Amino acid sequence: MRKKIKIGKPFIKENTDSLIFDESIQLCANVTMENPNNHKIESKVCYYEFDKKYKKYLCDNRSDAFVMGLLTTAMENDMDIEFESPISEKLYYQLSTYYIPLVSKNNSSYPMYDIKIAGPTDNKIIKNEKAVATGCSGGVDSFYTIAKHTSNDIPKSYKLTHIVCSSSGTSDFTQERVIKNFKNTFDEIQKIADDCNLNAIVCYNNLYEFYKVPFKGFQTFANTTYGSIAFALQKLISIYYLSSGPSLTYFNMDINVNGVGDASSFDLLTAQCITSENISFYSTGMELDRIEKQEYISDFEPAKKNLKVCGAYEYIKDLHFINCSRCKKCIRTMSHLYVLGKLDNFKDVFDVEYFYKNKNKLLGKFLGIDHGYYIKKTSDMGKKYNHKIPLLAYFYCYCLYKPLKFFKKLLKDSKIIKKIYYKSGIDIKINGYRDPAHEFNKKNK
Numbered sequence: 001m002r003k004k005i006k007i008g009k010p011f012i013k014e015n016t017d018s019l020i021f022d023e024s025i026q027l028c029a030n031v032t033m034e035n036p037n038n039h040k041i042e043s044k045v046c047y048y049e050f051d052k053k054y055k056k057y058l059c060d061n062r063s064d065a066f067v068m069g070l071l072t073t074a075m076e077n078d079m080d081i082e083f084e085s086p087i088s089e090k091l092y093y094q095l096s097t098y099y100i101p102l103v104s105k106n107n108s109s110y111p112m113y114d115i116k117i118a119g120p121t122d123n124k125i126i127k128n129e130k131a132v133a134t135g136c137s138g139g140v141d142s143f144y145t146i147a148k149h150t151s152n153d154i155p156k157s158y159k160l161t162h163i164v165c166s167s168s169g170t171s172d173f174t175q176e177r178v179i180k181n182f183k184n185t186f187d188e189i190q191k192i193a194d195d196c197n198l199n200a201i202v203c204y205n206n207l208y209e210f211y212k213v214p215f216k217g218f219q220t221f222a223n224t225t226y227g228s229i230a231f232a233l234q235k236l237i238s239i240y241y242l243s244s245g246p247s248l249t250y251f252n253m254d255i256n257v258n259g260v261g262d263a264s265s266f267d268l269l270t271a272q273c274i275t276s277e278n279i280s281f282y283s284t285g286m287e288l289d290r291i292e293k294q295e296y297i298s299d300f301e302p303a304k305k306n307l308k309v310c311g312a313y314e315y316i317k318d319l320h321f322i323n324c325s326r327c328k329k330c331i332r333t334m335s336h337l338y339v340l341g342k343l344d345n346f347k348d349v350f351d352v353e354y355f356y357k358n359k360n361k362l363l364g365k366f367l368g369i370d371h372g373y374y375i376k377k378t379s380d381m382g383k384k385y386n387h388k389i390p391l392l393a394y395f396y397c398y399c400l401y402k403p404l405k406f407f408k409k410l411l412k413d414s415k416i417i418k419k420i421y422y423k424s425g426i427d428i429k430i431n432g433y434r435d436p437a438h439e440f441n442k443k444n445k
C-alpha cells in the first residue's frame with residue numbers, strides 16, 4: 001500500500017505558552033505520516049504561529065497551507081497526500097497536473113516522486129484585505145524585490161505592504177536553537193520593515209519537524225513552504241512575491257545541472273503553479289542577474305544599512321559588522337559591489353577596509369571558488385564602471401584558489417585528508433574562521 005500523509009481539518013488555537021510572541025495564535029492541523037527520520041507512524045500537530053493580531057486573517061476552511069507546506073516532504077519520501085478540508089481548485093489542478101509531475105520527471109538524480117494529492121476542492125473566492133507581501137531574508141534578492149516594489153515604477157495595487165519573516169528554510173532541527181536563531185533574525189527584519197515603511201509579519205512554524213534531516217529537500221525546493229505562509233494568511237494577502245535567485249536565462253528544472261543547485265532556477269513555473277483563485281504569486285527579479293540586482297539596490301538607503309548576505313556570522317567570534325566579510329557569500333557580494341564602484345556605500349555592514357587591504361586575494365578567491373553564474377558578467381560590469389579586476393586577482397584565482405577548490409573536492413571522499421585538513425587548521429588559515437560545515441557535522445554527530 002502507498003504511504004500517505006493525512007491532513008486533518010485545520011483549526012485555530014490560541015497558544016498561551018508561546019516561546020516567540022507575548023500573545024500568539026496558531027493555524028493548526030493534525031498530521032499523520034511516517035516520520036522520514038525514524039520511519040515510525042506519528043500523529044502530531046503542524047502549525048503556523050503568528051502574533052495574535054493576525055487571528056482574523058487565518059484561513060481555517062482550506063487545507064492549502066498544509067498541502068503546500070508538506071508537499072516537498074511528500075514528494076521526497078514518496079508519500080501521497082490526503083486532506084479533509086478542501087483546497088483551492090486552481091491550486092489542486094496546477095499542482096497535480098503540472099508542478100508535481102514536472103518536478104518529479106526532471107530531477108531523476110534527486111528523488112522527487114510523482115505523488116498524488118487527494119481530497120475535496122473549492123473554487124469560491126475568499127475575501128481578503130489585498131495585502132501585497134514578500135518573504136525577506138535581508139539578502140540581495142529580497143532587497144531587490146523591496147526596492148523595486150516600493151518604487152514609483154510599480155502600480156498602486158502591486159506595491160508592497162508587508163514583508164514576511166519566517167522560520168521556514170532552517171537548517172537546524174532542535175527547537176531551542178531554531179527559536180534562538182529565529183528571534184535574532186526577526187529583530188533584523190523588523191528593522192528593515194521600519195526603514196522601508198512596511199509591516200513585518202513574523203511567522204514561526206514547525207514544518208521542519210516533518211522533513212528529512214539534513215533538510216536537502218526542505219531547503220532545495222523551498223518556495224512551496226515559503227508560499228504556504230501566504231495561504232495561512234489567505235484573508236489578508238492577495239499578491240505574494242517570490243524573490244528569485246538566478247535570472248530566467250538560467251531556467252532549468254534539474255537542480256543538478258542548473259548551476260545554482262536549487263529550485264530557484266524554475267521559480268517562474270513554481271509561481272505559476274501555486275497561484276490560486278485568491279493569491280497571485282510572482283517570481284520577482286528573474287529579469288536580472290545578481291550583479292544587476294546589486295546595481296539596482298546599491299543606492300537604496302535601507303539596503304545600505306541592513307543588507308545581510310553572510311553565511312558564517314554564527315561561527316565567528318567578535319564580529320564587528322553584520323556580515324563577516326570573510327565567507328564565500330560576503331566575498332561574492334563585496335566583489336560585485338567593488339566592480340560596481342559602490343562598495344563604500346555599504347561600509348556600515350561590511351568590513352570594507354579589510355576588503356581593500358586584501359583586494360587581489362579576495363577577488364581572486366571569488367573568481368576561483370564561486371559558481372559560474374555569479375562570476376559571469378562581473379568583469380563586464382567592471383569595464384562598464386571602470387573598476388576592472390586586477391591581473392593579480394587572476395593570478396590568485398588560478399595559482400591558489402582553483403587548486404584549493406579541487407583539493408576540497410577530494411576532501412569529500414577521503415576521511416584521512418579531511419582529518420589532516422581540519423586538524424592542522426588549514427580551513428582557518430584560508431578562511432579566517434572554522435569551516436561551518438565542519439562545525440555543523442561535529443555538533444550533530
Ligand SMILES: [Zn+2]
Pocket residue numbers: 309310311312313323324325326327328329330331
Ligand atoms: Zn560572511
